[in-house]
Amino acid sequence: MMRRVAAGGIWLLVAALGGAACRRPAQPGDPLPGLSAAERQRFDRGRAIFDSVFTPATGLGPLFNADACAECHEDPVSGGTGDEVERHATAFHPEATGRPCDELVALGGPVFQKRVTPALQAALAIDSEPVPPQVTAIAARTTPDIFGFGLLDAVPDSEILAYADPDDRDSDGISGRPNRFFDGRLGRFGRKALVPALREFNDGALAAEQGITTPAVPEEETVGGRPIPAGVDPAPDPELSAAATDLLDAFVRLLAPPSPARLSGQARQGRAAFATVGCDRCHVPALHTGDSPIPALRHRAVDAYTDLLLHDMGPELADICLGQATPSEFRTEPLMGVRRMARFLHDGRATTLEQAIELHAGEAARSRDRFRALPAEERAALVAFLKTL
Amino acid sequence: MTRSLLVSLFIIAAPIAAATAQQPGGGPAHNVQGAVRTVNVRGRALEVTTGVGMALRVVRLQVPAPLSLTGLRPGDLVRVSYGARPGGYVAYTIERLERTP
Numbered sequence: 001m002m003r004r005v006a007a008g009g010i011w012l013l014v015a016a017l018g019g020a021a022c023r024r025p026a027q028p029g030d031p032l033p034g035l036s037a038a039e040r041q042r043f044d045r046g047r048a049i050f051d052s053v054f055t056p057a058t059g060l061g062p063l064f065n066a067d068a069c070a071e072c073h074e075d076p077v078s079g080g081t082g083d084e085v086e087r088h089a090t091a092f093h094p095e096a097t098g099r100p101c102d103e104l105v106a107l108g109g110p111v112f113q114k115r116v117t118p119a120l121q122a123a124l125a126i127d128s129e130p131v132p133p134q135v136t137a138i139a140a141r142t143t144p145d146i147f148g149f150g151l152l153d154a155v156p157d158s159e160i161l162a163y164a165d166p167d168d169r170d171s172d173g174i175s176g177r178p179n180r181f182f183d184g185r186l187g188r189f190g191r192k193a194l195v196p197a198l199r200e201f202n203d204g205a206l207a208a209e210q211g212i213t214t215p216a217v218p219e220e221e222t223v224g225g226r227p228i229p230a231g232v233d234p235a236p237d238p239e240l241s242a243a244a245t246d247l248l249d250a251f252v253r254l255l256a257p258p259s260p261a262r263l264s265g266q267a268r269q270g271r272a273a274f275a276t277v278g279c280d281r282c283h284v285p286a287l288h289t290g291d292s293p294i295p296a297l298r299h300r301a302v303d304a305y306t307d308l309l310l311h312d313m314g315p316e317l318a319d320i321c322l323g324q325a326t327p328s329e330f331r332t333e334p335l336m337g338v339r340r341m342a343r344f345l346h347d348g349r350a351t352t353l354e355q356a357i358e359l360h361a362g363e364a365a366r367s368r369d370r371f372r373a374l375p376a377e378e379r380a381a382l383v384a385f386l387k388t389l
Numbered sequence: 390m391t392r393s394l395l396v397s398l399f400i401i402a403a404p405i406a407a408a409t410a411q412q413p414g415g416g417p418a419h420n421v422q423g424a425v426r427t428v429n430v431r432g433r434a435l436e437v438t439t440g441v442g443m444a445l446r447v448v449r450l451q452v453p454a455p456l457s458l459t460g461l462r463p464g465d466l467v468r469v470s471y472g473a474r475p476g477g478y479v480a481y482t483i484e485r486l487e488r489t490p
Contacts, residue, residue, distance in 0.1 A: 096463075097462065097463065097464075098425070098462050098463030098464030098465070098489045099464035103445055105438055105445040105446060106436070182424040182438045182466075183423055183439065200442040203441050203444070204442015204443045204444040206444075207442075208442070208444045216441050217440075217441050219446075
């Protein structure tokens with residue numbers, strides 16, 4: 001009897017340890033671990049909306065870039081990256097009194113949609129939203145994956161601001177400053193960190209990318225500043241209900257971050273080089289979430305490799321201004337999931353990680369130069385490390 | 390009985406009437422917090438940039454006297470309550486929260 005009980009206990013212990021050791025790493029598109037049944041259900045229902053293909057009759061357009069969230073965020077699954085490239089444009093006037101950046105909102109900016117519905121095409125004889133002559137720069141924007149964005153949303157402002165050093169008081173050549181939305185709140189989403197919150201990022205994307213009105217954005221944007229002609233937008237506003245946008249938000253919010261690959265010996269060496277070179281001064285390895293009504297997002301470390309701050313990247317990469325971001329300032333791109341990307345930097349101009357590093361300048365010039373000075377073996381190790389993220 | 394009912398109605402109605410009086414001739418108040426885009430002191434007009442995510446919008450407002458536009462300049466962070474009139478939006482209150490650098 002005792003022997004049977006002991007054997008049973010050992011079996012349970014082995015099963016428990018084995019279960020922990022063999023826990024399947026999160027795959028792209030998986031939900032965060034530890035969701036309640038209700039949260040999981042909302043995640044699944046939200047994914048169906050994310051995958052929904054809209055038509056003009058169901059609210060698409062009349063200006064749009066894609067007919068579904070998953071048209072762009074598709075690779076390797078919904079929520080991933082994609083090969084679509086958007087067009088953003090603004091005007092930067094550094095000598096101006098007040099704000100030097102004009103997002104050209106009154107002229108349809110800063111997102112100038114590349115597609116129009118047949119009805120708008122027929123009414124105005126245009127194939128895309130016209131870019132006004134006032135622009136000083138037009139930017140290409142690739143599609144980022146959005147895995148783990150719920151965790152980034154849950155990082156307190158105070159943690160981000162703790163990394164800011166706008167006057168470079170520590171004299172390391174790296175400043176880092178926050179962008180702020182028009183209402184003064186700290187920004188964190190988007191290549192220029194303009195958008196303060198994930199919910200707004202999602203609601204704004206429905207409007208700006210698909211032309212879908214919601215309770216948060218109940219009116220269509222203008223066409224280059226002109227009202228939309230009567231009769232070309234048949235769906236009644238809001239074109240997506242509050243309940244549907246809530247579910248969509250749940251899907252995006254609860255997407256798990258990419259699981260890093262196992263570190264080889266070479267990658268371990270590269271991780272050390274990543275710190276030695278100083279990449280980690282901006283690509284901060286881990287941020288920490290604060291309180292959240294969702295336990296799976298509460299008090300978690302997120303291996304995002306970003307500080308969510310703006311840094312000057314030099315004139316070669318400069319394109320548009322946005323909010324308080326100057327043309328050469330970009331938010332530190334999160335490196336989580338970078339191994340699955342085919343193109344790098346905000347406009348996809350780099351096709352390899354080495355190229356992307358080489359194109360770093362401005363505040364990153366010192367780290368780039370240290371990378372260049374590394375022996376070939378260590379440079380390869382650093383890249384091997386990046387390919388585990 | 391009738392008198393007490395009237396008194397009760399007055400007690401309920403008086404604050405509502407007072408609140409309505411704070412919105413001169415316009416619809417119910419909306420609020421926006423954003424950056425001043427343009428100020429037209431002579432034309433008594435104000436434009437505020439706001440939005441949701443990357444869906445940015447400009448709110449165009451008429452600013453009746455005695456609200457003051459003096460001292461406002463592009464880039465200032467403001468909070469505005471406003472309402473709709475047939476001719477467009479009309480500001481009820483304007484509060485400058487932060488001066489542009």
